[in-house]
Each structure stands twice: as structure tokens, then as C-alpha cells.
Amino acid sequence: MFKAVVIEKNDQGYRSSLQELDDSQLPEGDVTVKVSHSTLNYKDGLAITGKGPVVRKFPMVPGIDLVGEVEESSHPDYKVGDLVLLNGWGVGEGHWGGLAQKARVKGDWLVPLPSKFTPAQAMSIGTAGYTAMLCVLALERQGVKPEDGEILVTGAAGGVGSVAISLLSHLGYQVVAATGRPDDADYLKSLGAVDIIERSQLSEPGKPLAKERWAGAVDVVGSHTLANVCASTRYRGVVTACGLAGGMDFPSTVAPFILRGVTLVGIDSVMCPREERLEAWQRLAKDLDITKLEAISQEVALSEAIPMAEKLLKGEVRGRLVVDVNA
Template identity: 55%
Template sequence: MKALVLEQNEGKTLASVQDISSDRLPAGEVTVDIDWSSLNYKDALAITGKGKIIREFPMVPGIDFAGTVSHSEDDRFTPGQSVVLTGWGVGENHWGGLAEQARVKADWLVPLPDGLDTRKAMILGTAGFTAMLCVLALEDGGVNPQSGEVVVTGASGGVGSTAVALLSALGYNVVAISGRESNHTYLTELGAKRILSRDEYSDNTRPLEKQLWAGAIDTVGDRMLAKVLAQMNYNSTVAACGLAGGYTLPTTVMPFILRNVRLQGVDSVMTPLHRRLTAWERLAGILPERFYQQAATEITLDRAAETAAALIGNKVTGRTLVKIR
């Protein structure tokens, strides 16, 4: 089978497409013939070696994939069944989706719900799954379309752009924050009502500012998240899922204790199965068909490494699909 293999030489990460035996796949109850994978920010960090994602080499990256079961030792899955996988350390410490086959634990797989094929599942992928978890967190916090404007940071990225589309499809009034003016038309087509410049959110902020947002989905962290927190309405919710801008949070307790703001962390790696099933069922029924035509760029496996470098350089918009078969 063909696979993108990461190896390390003198501290440098080297990525190459290789023909390897499927006998080298790690242990697991289910073997999947992969149709599609994708490139996420974490994949890009792993492939380029810019982040300490991979600790054991060789490694096949790819934190998500969709395909069909070819062999199963678990009664829950049968050959020919369409499945999707996100998270669980796959592509980090267990060989992942940038290959023609994967062997994984049955507990890590989700059967594809009606309304999604493997290509659509990977247009969504980890990014779409994370965005849906963020929307669920807002709903759990009592934020609904009548509550007021909802802001999405890092809106041009995979999570952010899917969050804009999901919220818009659900009837929310969405405001997008993006650092790239060239993406304004793209974000408007996804459903953003207004677009703000990232520059407005890059400086230091006061502990409390004018109340603007009923809810927020933040993919950036650091000063961006601090600024958003200072602008939240009373009794609002922020779903935080990313740290592309940094892992610190230079804020105070004032938004939380004076405005009753809820900051909900969202993790997509270890999400329990029941929550995964809910998220994927919701994803299958919300997004319009045009989303799948707007939000993805398609590449082949041999272009994964160069595209990963572009993603790190903030030169990629939306989702990047990797066609495996």
C-alpha cells in the first residue's frame, strides 16, 4: 500500500510517499480501506516537524480518515461498511489516515450516518466534527439564534469556516473574524453577516469592554480569546477549541464573575462515543449541499507534504481533502 511516512534524521522530520506492506500496520480489530483523508493544522505541524506531535518514528500521519471496512474482528462493523475516524491519537502515536489502509481499534470508529458519503465526511473531518462540538457547547450554554450575534475567530480556517456555515444554517447571526481580506467573499458565501479584521483583536484588552456577543467559537486563543471574553454579553458562552495564536490567556476573572460568562473548552480527540454519534448525526442533517462545493480543496497524497508547509504559512483556506483512492 502507499503511505506518507514520516521519519527522523538528525532531528529533522522527513516526509515521503512510500510503498509499504500492510503487514506493518499496527494492531487493531478493524482494517479500513481509506478513500479520503485530510490535512489539519496538527497534521501540518507533524509533517513539517514544526510541532512536537510525533514522538515515535516511523509514523504515518493523518488524524482523520473515511473509508470502507475491509476486515473486522468486531461484531459492530462488517466488510463494506462506511466509517469515519477522528482523534484518539491516530496520526500521532498510532498510524493514521494518509495511507491506503489503516488498522485501528473498533471503539475509535463511527459508522457514517445517512446523508454522508466518505468524501463529504472528510470535507467535514476533524475540523467539522470540532466545529459541531462547539455548536453543541453553545446550545448547552443556552445560546440560541434569538440570543444575539455569535462571533467566530479564525474564521478562514477549517474549524472556523465550518462553524460559520453550521451556525448560519441553524439560523444564527454570525460575525466572522479573519486576518485575510481575500477571504471575505468566501466567508460571506458561507453565511457570515459581518466580517471583522483580526487586527482589531490583536492588541491588549481591558478586563471588560462593551457587550457585543451572545456566543463565541474561538479557534485562536491568547489575546484574541481575551478580547472576545471581555466583549461577551451577560450570561453568554464561549466555546474554545484552538490555540493557533498561542496557548496563554491574558485575561481576568471579571467576565466570569461580573457577566456570568461561561468558557467551555472543547476537545475532539477523546470525545466519548455517544457525543461523537450525536455530533455526526447533526452534521449529516444541517449543512446545505453547496457547503461541500465551497469549503474544500482536493489534493493527492503526493502533494500532502508541500501543502502542509503552506498550511503552516497561513496560505490555505478552508478544508484540504486528500484523495487516497
């Protein structure tokens, strides 16, 4: 038997609860992982509360991240005792995820846990930090250099934003953080932000083109914020888009792209090819200051995951939420 958060939908409605399950109930897969830690991401919050159409079949164990030890394996790359982690691939949506003490998954979805990180540290990074690294890699591939100018990070106090600021500042970029929580200014500066702007400067409808400022950007908000970021990006600047906390719409014009040559790069962390995942985790091991992880994250027990999901969606959580599934 093992404990898990389970989401159910039936004639009585939609509900999430902590349950005890039997190993025989685990889904198909060629690797069984004894999970040590998972996380709570925005998508998990939507799944647990039912406030977004995330879950595709029921019952579902949420949790788009997990880390742990291989318990059983018929996959050629993994043996019993290996430490592995998983981000995305639809777990927690269409396949049982990481908010449980056990998970059975496809071995092709796993990557080895980098030796630099403990399991808890890996989940302090999680999908959010891995996505932030994908954004940084995209900026680098598009030729954005530290000397080119300021890099904007929106949703800065969240998981993606926190890790992105830490990474970019470590690499020598001048990072400006946009946040709706002015009380987090000291926290953001401790991660490496050189300036803080109020998110309201970006969240209202704006002009097709604004004054040029950003050499690059990491946006997790979407909607008017992303449109305004593009409108104020400098000639040949690069904007990476990886989230929709402000909405799925993109009320922009072609002006930034055809008049300033701005590049908008979409970042998908869910189905990202394994080679790019491995590169991202290798770079995280190299370029992320692990001393910052304690400030970025807080740890909660599996029994706290459901109430914390509500707080996460209300914007009451700073940084990363790591779930100790055995606490």
C-alpha cells in the first residue's frame, strides 16, 4: 500500500483527497519508482482544485514532477537503486503522477538525477527550474549576450521566475524582475535582480510598439503582459514564452516582429525531447547556485498538498513548493 493524492470526478462532482492505494492499481510502465519528493506547480494547482481542464482521465494522481529510487525496471537504461527524476510527459494529466509514494512510468520519460543535487534539491528546481533553463538556453541559442542589455523576467516571484533570475544573474545578465508583490523586492534582489518593476506596468492593454528596453525576456504570464513585453523589446531582441498565468490570449500586433525583428520563442517543457532535457539538467548542475535553493523553495508534506494548491492559485506562494511524499 502507498499514499497518494487522488482526483476523482463522478455524479457527486470533482474532488481531491489523500488515499491509500495498492500497488496493483498503478498504471502501466516499465519502471516503478519509490518516490521521495514531488512538487506543486501551477498546473498541479489547477488539477487539484478543478479550476482548469488539466486532468484528462479519472481517477488521476496529480504531480508533474517526481524524484526517487528505481524499485523495479525492465527498461535497459535503469536498474534497481538508480536515482531518477521526471518532469512533464503528461504525468499528472493523463498518466498517474508524482504526488504519491510510488509511481510507475515509461523509462524513456526519466533522466538520471545529477549527482550535484539531492532529491529535495532537484524538486526545488523541478519543472519550473527546468523550464527556466530551457528559456535561458533559447536566449543563448538566439545570440542574446549579457552585454546586449537588460533581460526582463515576468512572474518573477514564482517558481520559473525565481530560478530564471538566479540563472541569468549567475551568467552575467542584468535582470529586471516584474512582480505584483512589492514585498518580494528584497527576495528578488537576493536572487540577482538589479531592478524591480510593478507588473501593472505590463498587464494593461498597451501600444503596438513601446519604447525599446529589453534585450531579452522570460515570460510566464501571457496575455497583455506578453504583448507589452514584445512591444518594448529592443531591435533583434528575443522573448521566450513559457506560461499563461495571465491568460491564453495574445493581444499583440505584428509590429514588433516586422519592424524590430523581435523573435518570440515558445518554450514547451512537457514534451521536450530527451536530449534537450539532459542538456538542461546538465546546465542546471553547472550554472545554478544551489545555495539559493533554500530561499527559492519551501517543503510541505503530502497531506498539505491539497490546501496548498488553493494558495498557489491565489498567488500566495513564493518560489517553489517541494512535497515530501513520505512526511
